[in-house]
Amino acid sequence: MRFHSPAIQYFHAVRRTGSIRAAARVLNVASSAVSRQIIKLEQEVGSPLFERSARGLTLTTVGEMLARHVMNVLQDLDRFRSDVASLSGAWHGTVSIACIESLTESVLPDLIASHRGRARRVSFTTEVKGSSDVLEALSxxxxxxxxxxALRHPPDLRQVALKRFRLGAVVAHDHPLARRKTVTLPQCLAFPVIHALPELSIYHLLQPLIAQLSETPEPAIQANSIDLMRELAARGVGVAFQTQLGIGRLSRDSRLVFLPLDNAGSPVWSDLGIYVRAERTLPAYTESFLQELVRELGERERRESAAYPQVA
Amino acid sequence: MRFHSPAIQYFHAVRRTGSIRAAARVLNVASSAVSRQIIKLEQEVGSPLFERSARGLTLTTVGEMLARHVMNVLQDLDRFRSDVASLSGAWHGTVSIACIESLTESVLPDLIASHRGRARRVSFTTEVKGSSDVLEALSxxxxxxxxxxALRHPPDLRQVALKRFRLGAVVAHDHPLARRKTVTLPQCLAFPVIHALPELSIYHLLQPLIAQLSETPEPAIQANSIDLMRELAARGVGVAFQTQLGIGRLSRDSRLVFLPLDNAGSPVWSDLGIYVRAERTLPAYTESFLQELVRELGERERRESAAYPQVA
DNA sequence: ACATGTTGATGCCGTTTCGGCAACAGCTAT
DNA sequence: ATAGCTGTTGCCGAAACGGCATCAACATGT
Known part of the structure; x- marks a missing residue:
């Protein structure tokens, strides 16, 4: 199905690769063909779309506008294709997910596994990044x-749902704190602590609270991997902080205990946002998975708030 | 700017005109060229897009899917164009409005006049239709x-705003009812009444209420023009029913009096919805007018509810 | 029933567009 | 300076496109 003029597709490839020759390789055409189509586009728009440097091409302002249009066109073409395909019973396609690490332990694998159990011909691509990189990849x-x-998101993204989970301390089952129902930050800081590095959003949630305390913290470990922090906590190295989302299996094995943080009587929330590009209609199979994702996270939010009724 | 393949544009023209030859005339090309592009599209999609009859072409299911995609593409191209144009200071384009008759007396002319006072290079096209035709034209x-x-709208439309206005009786300034603050339906039916025909939504608002009454109505006039009904009321022919939106000037001239309807102690609402296609980003100049329209209707709603505080 | 005017589709042919090859100039890093 | 990359350009064959004339199928009017 080659609906749209080659210029559109070539432009899209050049934008992604940042180079005409690289785009030509991806497209399996000669670089001269790509170069000419870009020049033709620029003549029709009446303004250059890229700034040429010796290293490659960068979008101009007008180029970014066109990129937005082209993205809308190609993504909607995908949706159209899937609509036509599903008309003849073929329900297939690839769902591409960008998410932060907290989801990789149980939420995402559970969901993908169960979804593929029902829809075998739907593939998945998942990429784990930091929060701002997730939004950027989406854009x-x-x-x-x-x-x-759920920090401030750019206007070209739409927040489909917002779910809040309690930030809590994660300790080994034989940790002195493990028998408590909730913990306060000072209580945790009396023990060795596994801190998140600034690239993790947990850092930005806890830092303001820690800064208010005047105590001298115990010697701490710092890490940028939720996975690593969790495993360190399981080995009794110290107290880690995260949401309950990331400790599903280890919590079931009774190796780890999750203790909701109590900050002067009120919970510390970690807000999780689900996002899609605003100017876009999702293919049916993607929309279907999205609904399940929202439902599942809503369910976990509900279960958590039932397990740990709000203190304040 | 001919970005997109001729097939897309030809398809769009054929869909609108319902005929290949008519589309060819509009496009200033030979009909054979159009015919071939359609056939090529159908081969690429792998399914016929139109059902051919001797009279012209009708979209198939797949055709309608493609029509949706093509509409998204072309409308987004318009937006892109206006974005580029506004970058070089040129703020121009055409805002196309479909609305029901109630707006034509004062809301729309006021708004368009004031908007054009500020943005001279923005043109307007307005078409007055019945409510369901408005939604269809938008789709x-x-x-x-x-x-x-604001009746049920199809899922491809988005309700930008919902404003409620009181339905009321409209009478000449020397009508026996004119000195009241509000009126009930039985009070009105004691006089000659100017009824809306079923094609106007006022009919569907009032009919259920009238049906509940057991009284024998006075001989009545029926009409399908808000304008005509209003002018008849101004001449003392009888009691008309509409919202306050449609009697701005004549009300200021003190020739007409608006009396909110009181139905068993509660107002009778007429809900006005503002709609746009959901799968679309509006050009900046259209979005700008839309905001003003929402603001203005909100303002009128506010002024009305202040003038006639709710009875219930 | 017949003629006439539509409709969309097709074969032929000139024009335009597109893409591949090779060569070029400009820049960077070694 | 050399080697390797970038994007661009001239040349030429191939593919796509559009216009003209024509066709069969159907609707309409007489």
Whole structure:
């Protein structure tokens, strides 16, 4: 199905690769063909679309506008294709997900496994990044669904849902704190602590609270991997901080205990946002998975708030 | 700017005109060229897009899917163009409005006049239709903004705003009812009444209420023009029913009096919805007018509810 | 029933567009 | 300076496109 003029597709490839020759390789055409189509586009728009440097091409302002249009066109073409395909019973396609690490332990694998149990011909691509990189990948059209900390999101993204989970301390089952129902930050800081590095959003949630305390913290470990922090906590190295989302299996094995943080009587929330590009209609199979994702996270949010009724 | 393949444009023209030869005339090309592009499209999609009859072409299911995609593409191309144009200071374009008659007396002319006072290079196309025709024109991409009675709208439209106005009786200044603050339906039916025909939504608002009454109505006039009904009321022919939106000037001239309807102690609402196609980003100049329209209707809603505080 | 005017589709042919090859100039890093 | 990359350009064959004339199928009017 080659609906749209080659110029559109070539432009898209050049934008992604940042180079005409690289785009030509991806497209399996001669670089001269790509170069000419770009020049033709620029003549029709009446303004240059890229700034040429010796290293490659960068979008101009007008180029970014066209990129937005082209992305809308190609993503909607995908949706159209899937609509036509599903008309003849073929329900297939690839769902591309960009998400933060907290989801990789149980939420995402559970969901993908169960979804593929029902829809075998739907493939998945998942990429784990930091929150801001998730949003960026979404904006650039490199992912269909994004899950990230709910900070301010650019206007070209739409927040489909917002789920809040309690930030808590994670300790080994034989840790002195393990028998408590909740913990306060000072209680945790009396023990060795596994801190998140600034690239993790947990850092930005806890830092302001820690800064208010005047105590001298115990010697601490710092890490940028939720996975690593969790495993360190399981080995009794110290107290880690994260949401309950990331400790599903280890919590079931009774090796780890999750203790909701109590900050002067009120919970510490970690807000998780689900995002999609605003100017876009998702293919049916993607929309279907998105609904399940929202439902599942909503379910976990509900279960958590039932397990740990709000203190304040 | 001929970005997109001729097939897309030809398909769009054929869909609108319902005929290959008519589309060819509009496009200033030979009909054979159009015919071939359609056939090529059908081969690429792998399914016929039109059903050929001797009279012309009708979209198939797949055709309608493609029509949706093509509409998204072409409308987004328009937006892109206006974005590029506004970058070089040129703020121009055409805002296409489909609305029901209630707006034509004062809301729309006021708004368009004041908007053009500020943005001279923005043109307007307005088409007055019945509520369901307004929504249909919007779905077909024949208008940018639709204003209609807020009944159930198809999922491809988005309700930008919902404003409620009181339905009321409209009488000449020397009518026996004119000195009242509000009126009930039985009070009105004691006088000659100017009824709306079923094609107007006022009919569907009032009919259920009238049906509940057991009284024998006075001989009545029926009409399908808000304008005509209003002018008849101004001449003392009888009691008309409509919202306050349609009697701005005549009310200021003190020739007409608006009396909110009181139905068993509660107002009778007429819900006005503002709609746009959901799968679309509006050009900046259209979005700008849309905001003003929403603001203005909100303002009128506010002023009305202040003038006639709710009875219930 | 017949003629006439539509409709969309097709074969033929000139024009335009597109893409591949090779060569070029400009820049960077070794 | 050399080697390796970038994007661009001239040349030429191939593919796509559009116009004209024509066709069969159907609707309409007499």
């Amino acid at each position: 650039r059209g490199e992912a269909d669904i994004g899950i990230a900390m | 077909r991409g024949e208008a940018d903004i639709g204003i209609a009675m």
